[in-house]
Amino acid sequence: MTGTHETEFLERLLAGEQQAFKELVDTYQSAMRAVAYAIVGSRQADEAVQDAWLAVVRSLPGFQRRSSLKTWLLTITANAAKNRYKQNRREVLLDDLPSPHGSIGDDRFAADGHWRVAPFAWHEDTPEALLSEDELRQCLEHTLLSLPQFQSSVLILRERQGLELEEICNLLEISLSNVRVLLHRARLKVFATLEHFEETGQC
Numbered sequence: 001m002t003g004t005h006e007t008e009f010l011e012r013l014l015a016g017e018q019q020a021f022k023e024l025v026d027t028y029q030s031a032m033r034a035v036a037y038a039i040v041g042s043r044q045a046d047e048a049v050q051d052a053w054l055a056v057v058r059s060l061p062g063f064q065r066r067s068s069l070k071t072w073l074l075t076i077t078a079n080a081a082k083n084r085y086k087q088n089r090r091e092v093l094l095d096d097l098p099s100p101h102g103s104i105g106d107d108r109f110a111a112d113g114h115w116r117v118a119p120f121a122w123h124e125d126t127p128e129a130l131l132s133e134d135e136l137r138q139c140l141e142h143t144l145l146s147l148p149q150f151q152s153s154v155l156i157l158r159e160r161q162g163l164e165l166e167e168i169c170n171l172l173e174i175s176l177s178n179v180r181v182l183l184h185r186a187r188l189k190v191f192a193t194l195e196h197f198e199e200t201g202q203c
Helices: 003-014 018-040 042-062 069-088 127-146 149-160 165-172 176-200
Strands: none
Touching (some): 003 069, 018 149, 042 069, 069 165
8 A cells, every 4th residue: 555545544444444444354364364374374374363353453543653554464463473373382394395396406597586488388378278277376376385384475475465575584583594595495396386287287
């Protein structure tokens, strides 16, 4: 949201407008769940997000606007998830797991994660290609779910939620170098899945 739009939106929220709160949930729920998932895993993520929303409702009148609304919401979510984590005393592992298709060389893609040379037939739009696109989408979702927890979460927060690396560091309380490694490993595995699908038509 732009500054002006966010200010107007906050006024609607503070006035107790139900539609504004619905828009708030619709806009930020997925990002909040991604943060919670990164900290406590899938079993506790929904509960952590519920805790966060309760905290948001209680804290909204005192929101100081020192940060953006999104940053504030994600910080509350991270704190709620950390509280759940402490309560459950469950270890969250950063261990890397091997990809079912192995890995591909770093030379296959640039530092920003894009292919140096796009896979063969990348832009076909025949009915068969469109069908395979849907299958590929499902395959990529499966790959995303099979990644180690922090790899998946860093990739989601970066690529789907558009967070900066420094924001991810602050939310997950891990170093910038760790975030870069996790993101790099996750991208490698996703690209390996893409290449395998291109070659075989199978996930």
